[in-house]
Amino acid sequence: MREAILHFIWQGQKFPAKELRTTLGLPISVQDTGRPNTLSGPDFLNAHIRIDKQQWVGHVELHVKASDWYVHQHQRDAAYENVILHVVWEADTVVTRKDGSNIPTLGLNEYIREEEMTKFRHLFFNKKQHSLLCEGDIGKIAATILSPWIDKLFQRRIAQKVECIQEWLLESGQDWEQVFFMALLKSYGLNINAASFLSLGKALNYSIIRKNAHNAFLLESMFFGMTGLLGADKISDPYYLQLKLAYKYLQTKYKLRDESVFKPEFFSLRPYNFPTLRLSQIANLYHRNPALFMAVVKATSLKSLRTLLQTNASTYWDTHYVFGKPTACNPKSISRQFTDLIILNAVLPIREAYHQNKGSSDLNFLTFVAQEMSAERNKIVRLFHANGVKATNAYQTQSLLELYHQYCLKNKCLHCAAGRHLLYGK
Incomplete structure (x- = not known):
């Protein structure tokens, strides 16, 4: 069992029709699963959940085992004080807050049958070394789904580099x-x-x-x-x-x-x-x-x-x-290839950081330059190419590098537009 599957089940509310209950037998009604959190802290933020007769607004944390709460030292982290529901596969222990009050727990293994897990296993369990979880499927996704995601990935890659540059600026006195x-x-x-x-x-x-x-x-x-x-x-x-x-x-x-x-x-x-x-x-x-x-x-x-x-x-x-x-x-x-790497990794991010500090953006120029460059040649680009995703310029290869390092390696399929499409069909 992997937490990525639990994320999918919770976010898509892939539960049987019968009523959910906490491990203490209290009925659970989910009005809003919350917003997936890609940063540190609980897995889903600002969920709306009714437990018994009480309406709760707060965060949801997911673990394979309830005892993982203590393994990860969440009991010492103030960011987890507002967790209103602990969603686990196996409720092997009782979890409490700092004040000693119980955190309501939902044990999914009581509701999800083995046959209901079959459609997830190809995606999550068949990963080979140096392969993609969505191997054999990602190349079949329509351009109308992938193209907007490629755009966002490029922008996120630039944004991460800009954030690093801003930190250096503070250290260097601007x-x-x-x-x-x-x-x-x-x-x-x-x-x-x-x-x-x-x-x-x-x-x-x-x-x-x-x-x-x-x-x-x-x-x-x-x-x-x-x-x-x-x-x-x-x-x-x-x-x-x-x-x-x-x-x-x-x-x-x-x-x-x-x-x-x-x-x-x-x-x-x-x-x-x-x-x-x-x-x-x-x-x-x-x-x-x-x-x-x-x-x-x-x-x-x-x-x-x-x-x-x-x-x-x-x-x-x-x-x-x-x-x-x-x-x-x-x-x-x-070489020309090395020069282009320097432009992608150093020049374009610092231009964007400089323009942002001036109250504008250089993103149009960055996009134009990256699209004008030839596609990079490396093992990650070749991996996507082998799975039907063919990049024709550096704009696309930079996006694929961001996808691989920030989503594929971290099994964040549910935060990926391609992964969500393959799982949800939309």
Whole structure:
């Protein structure tokens, strides 16, 4: 049994015709199941329920077992004090509030027969690794159902990134250049080194970047030094030793503190994504345009954004991927695909955050740019494609990523338009 099934049963009131009763035998009449809560706290908010002769307005909490209330420590959380009904599959214990009063409990296993569960099992119980709960069905849903949901998912993905940017703004004292520097670093780190690169962005004040932007070598020395990439003693490479010497000077001059910066990883990365190359590319990007934030905010097309973000690693990296190990000459510029990822993950969200702070929205431009980009290529997009949902641009693939991470992985089928359609038929 999974709670997702209980959510479906409660929200759709999939009960037999006979009267429901609490575990103490009191009759239950549900006028309003409440609003599903996607945040922390009770599962359904502001329900209207009549228990015996008393009308109640409050929240509903769902669990597989009643004892899960104590497992999850709800008795210590004030957010659950206004729970008026505890809906469970198995009422294995009595649940009380802080004041000792009983919380009315509905045990569903007394009302739902085994055959009534059959139509749910394909959806909830047949999930394979790296598959979708609605595998084999989602591709059959009409575009009139999926398209509006894709639009909402894109907007929610942008909204989550904007919320994160707003938090960084508060931490930085409303320094937009600093925040964009952080967002850019995090995006350059991709999944493996996002935390490391972000920790560098938080530890390094952008005013120092601005003061040294005339020299890409100095920026490299700071980035490599603060991330711990200049800590080896056995490397005799001249460029490495020059960087190390420059970092010691800058560390003293600006009182740089690198204790909070995580060292980036090389393991499992393709050479073109090695942190050495990515940090050098960022250094050269800011060397070319120290006022990058305002430039991307003022850009009016995808083409102009791509031009602004185009950058190469320093010439040393033409023949290296790591320090002290020469390779065949191959200039390390960022690809179109990588540039578009940076635009999606850093540029578009910060533009929207900036416009929101000005009392407007940049969503139309964001939508246009994402729709103009080619569809992303990753295992999640391929998974949906294999199940009949084919994305043709980055707007759609960003929506599918949001769907997978925020709904599919969390089994939130009842909060998904596709899931509700498959379950309710509407």
